[in-house]
Amino acid sequence: MDDRLLLIAFGAAVGVCSGLAAVALSHGLVFMMENLSVFRDYWWAFVLPGIGMAASSLFLEKVVREGAGHGVPEVVYSVSRHGGLLRLRSSFSRLISNCLTIGAGGSAGPEAPVIISGASIGSNISRLFSLNERQRVTLVGCGSAGALSAIFNAPVAGMVFTIEIIMGEWSAANVVPIAVASVAGAQVTRLLQTHQISFTHLRFDVDVISTLAAVGLAVLTALISVLFARSLRYSHHISEKITLPVWVRALIGGCMVGAIGLILPGVLGEGYNSIQQMVEGAFVPGLALMLLLVGAKIVATALTLGWGGSGGIFAPALVIGSFAGLMYHRFIVLLLPGLSWVDEGCYALLGMAGVISGTMHAPLTGIFLIVDITGRYETILPLILVSALSTTISRVFEPASFYLRELVEKGQYLKPRTDAKVLADLSITELVEKDCKTVPRNMLLGDFIKVVQDSHRNHFPVVDEQTGEFQGMIHLDDIRPYLLDSLMYETVFLEQVMQTEVETVDIHEDLSEVLDRMDANGLFSMPVVSSNRFVGMISKATLLDKYRHELMVQTMH
Amino acid sequence: MEMQMLHIFRNTPLGRETLLESAYFCKHLDILPVVYVPGYVKFLMYFENDVVQVDLDGSYLRSPETARDHVVEIVESMGLPAPKFLEPKHFTASTLPDIPVDYDFMCCPRSITDMSSKIGLGYIGPRVRRIVQNARFPVYIPSAVFKPWQSLAVMFGGSANALRALKLGMRLSRISGFPLDVFTQEGRRKRKDYEDIIDSEGLGVEMDKYVRSWRFFETRSFAENLYEIPHDALIVLGAYGHGLIKELFFGSTMETLQTVSPNSMLIVGPNYRASI
Structure with missing residues (x-):
């Protein structure tokens, strides 16, 4: 079967399965919320989030032993570093x-x-089905797209998010199966789903003034995005410093969230009901209360995700964004009451796009998510403006998206078809040149010259004859001063002329680090040494050959 | 190039025995032990087509302050230079390190993920099976108590993995100088069939050169015949790739072998690239 058709077929199957996973999660959420809603009015209801988060943490740590984060960075890491390999348990544990x-x-x-x-x-x-690595990465993308498409009933956003964040590149070979998976996921959710955010009945007439005013919203959402991302990280760092079991931390964090929820119930849960009210223009609270809600939602999300709960930042970003949009709209209406403004629901949508784009550095995802969930293009101009500017401004303060920040800091994010990615896929073992003749340190210069005559190399590793340990290197330049003096042939030993301060490479070292050291020291080759034994040489010439080959493999499709 | 063996150290008496086994193996085969002293109860091994999560039991994290000293002491007591310690460079999550898989050998207890009480005879854990199935290296499964082995015993059943095991046995015999015996349980195939397999693989000369004896079990069951394997032999065998149903109902040959025999074993999986 043709490779592309095969991937499309598999992509559709993966999209359907991901859609079913999303539907299962949605039904699970509805079930939980409905059954716990009867307890919400009690004074002790603040412990409910704590109990839920502790149970979630115990489930992940003790039952399925996941030991991993909230999801998206792990998927990106897997695609970036390990050809899309993910554990089977991850297919259900986070749900x-x-x-x-x-x-x-x-x-x-x-x-x-x-x-x-x-x-x-x-x-x-x-x-x-024993597919190869490239096909596996594509199917990981298909799964991601199908799932996001299904949970939001937003096929274009699912596809765009996957390509922007998960895959990190647009390639013809990937886009088609991912698009098919996205459609399959959305179709599953439309058939089976009842719980979804969708505002297809809304219509906004956006004029020039409202479009221009969106610039201010872009600045506001960018700053809120930065604050949101930093709060999440800060909360996680604080939680890590507490020497209590993870589930106890989750219990404490959850109770704090519950306490906030007693005063501001709107911050609890995924918050889609609040979004719906805001977009429809039915959200009553005033400006000050909305500012408080923005702060409270950020704190509640940071406590939930930083202290051991399981979930994503997508929905909280939407809620925070809609609060911000609505707040901004009411502020400019207050400031310039004489002008005619678009309905506040439109700004709630723009705010959502702004915070999504700013937090994830994914402007297209922000734009298409809003287009998908409204089903209309009237807001497209301010949407593009807010998403693009919010991403750009937040990049000034946060160099990488929330999902990638930690991976980038640890050097674990490798963008496809980049130098780092190519180097990461090569190992020292592949590059070691083993045809090197070692010479003993007590060899006479005369004997060494005979060795040189039979070799095509300029570098020779010197080893201890008794222990076999690596002692240093000798280069032809090191013996040049003695070459024309035959008296030296019988009097000079290699240990007298060899270089002992030699930069060596470990067999398990990262190639990018080795290359950095070569560049820093102006070296063209280095000896590979393992536990004081000479293994071989690594040279830039061999590296270039292998690099080109690897690059061709990676860019073939 | 120098070969390396990965060993996951457990700072307990049982861990001492398994490290002694590894050190003895390394000493006789000129291998550098690379020791990982776990800092977390979990780690991942990313193979070419699978990712295996190993969940260690809590005893692997016991007394971390003395673990490295114990490792050095045990390895040096075997006359080896100080071992190399593995420090994970990459993490899938903050408490989930990735362990490299480009070693030449790996030492796994019979079950790497369960409590010590299960690590007797009769149980090879599912993680160890998956490691064997995916790894390019052979997996060394030591006996519960350190016992220096003095010969090599290859279980040869004629399969592709058995041929790999035979080549590995020859290679180990060549490096270590220990005698090599081959054992074959006759079934539907007879002695002539096995000899034909060896000839078709072009291993006739090597068989004469490295193999001390080739014993065929013609009567009695495989489990009964295992008594004939020397008590001080390192058993080398290929992972037997039975189907799930057959393995569920009858157990694998590997399972039978390690249930009956207390010897240390070296298991060769389908991805091992054999050379003599």
Whole structure:
């Protein structure tokens, strides 16, 4: 079967499975929320999010032993570093833990869990059918797209998010199967789903003034995005410093979220109801209360995700964005009451796009998500403006998106078809030149010259004859002063002329680090030494050959 | 190039025995032990087509302050230079390190993920199976108590993995100088069939050169015949790739072997690239 057709067929299957995972999660959330809603009015209801988060944490740590984060960074890492390999348990673990977290009132979204579930489904289907690495990466993308498409009923956003964040590149070979998976996921959700955000009945007439005013909203949402991303990280760092079991931390964090929820119930859960009210213009609270809600939602989400709950930032970003948009609209109306403004619901949508774009550095995702969930293009001009500017401004303060920041800091994010990616896919073992003749340190210069005559190399590793340990290197330049003096042939030993301060390479070292050291020291080759034994040489010439070959393999499709 | 063996150290008496086994193996085969002292109870091994999560039991994290000293002491007591310690460079999550898989050998207890009480005879854990199935290296499964082995015993059943095991046995015999015996349980195939397999693989000369004896078990069951394998032999065998149903109902040959025999074993999986 043709490779592209095969991937399309598999992509559709993965999209359907991911869609089913998303539907299962949605039904689980509805079930949890409905059954716990009867307890919400009690004074002790603030412990519910704590109990849910503790249960979620215990489930992840003790039952499925996941030991990993919220989802999206793990998928990106897997695609970037390990050809899309994901554990089978990841296909269901986050769905259950997320149900427990959000169902009990934790402030988080269901997107990241469903994305890793879909991605894991794609990865394991490709393993089951023994597909190659490139095909596996594509199916991981299909799973991610199908899942996001299904949970939001937003096929274009699912596709665009996957390509912007998960895959990190647009390639013809990937886009078609991912698009098919996205359609399949959305179709599944349309057939089976009842719980989704959709505002297709809304219509906004956006004029020039409203479009221009969106610039201010872009600045506001960018700053809020930065604050949101930093709060999430800060909360996680604080939580890590507390020497209590993870589930106890989750319990404490959840109770704090619950306490906030007693005063401001709007911050609990995924928050789609608030969004719906805001977009429809039915959200009553005033400007000050909305400012408070923005802060409270950020704190509640940081506590939920930083202290052990399971979920994503997509839904909280939407809620925060809509609060911000609405707040901004009311502010400019207050400031310039004489002008005619578009309905405030439009600015709530723009705010959502702004915070999504600013937090994730994914402007297209922000734009298409709003277009998808409204089903209309009237807001497209301010949408583009807000998303693009919010991304650009937030980049000034945050160099990488929230999902990639930690990976980038640890040097673990490798963008496809880049130098780092090519180097990461090569190992020292592949590059070692083993045809090097070692010479003993007590060899006479005369004997060494005979060795040189039979060799085509300029560098010779010197080893201890008794122990075999690496002692240093000798280069032809080192013996040049003695070459014309035959008396030296019988009097000079190699240990007298060899270089002992030699930069060596470990067999398990990262190639990019080795190359950096070569550049810093102006070297063209280096000896590879393992536990004081000479293994071989690594040279830039061999590296270039292998690099070109690897580059051709990676860019073939 | 110098060969390396990965060993996951457990700072307990049982861990001492397994490290002694590894050190003995390394000493006789000129291998550098690379020791990982776990800092977390989980780690991942990313193979070419699978990712295996190993969940260690809590005893692997015991007394971290003395673990490295114990490792050095045990390895040096075997006359080896100080081992190399593995420090994970990459993490899938902050408490989930990725362990490299480009070693020449790996030492796994019979079950790497369960409590010590299960690490007797009769149980090879599912993680160890998956490692064997995916790894390019052979997996060394030591006996529960350190016992220096004095010969090599290859279980040869004629399969592709068995041929790999035979080549590995020859290679180890060549490097270590220990005698090599081959054992074959006759079934549907007879002695002539096995000899034909060896000839078709062009291993006739090597068989004469490295193999001390080739014993065929013609009667009695495989489990009964295992008594004939020397008590001080390192058993080298290929992973037997039975289907799930057959393995569920009858157990694998590997399972039978390690249930009955207390010897240390070296298991060769389908991805091992054999050379003599």
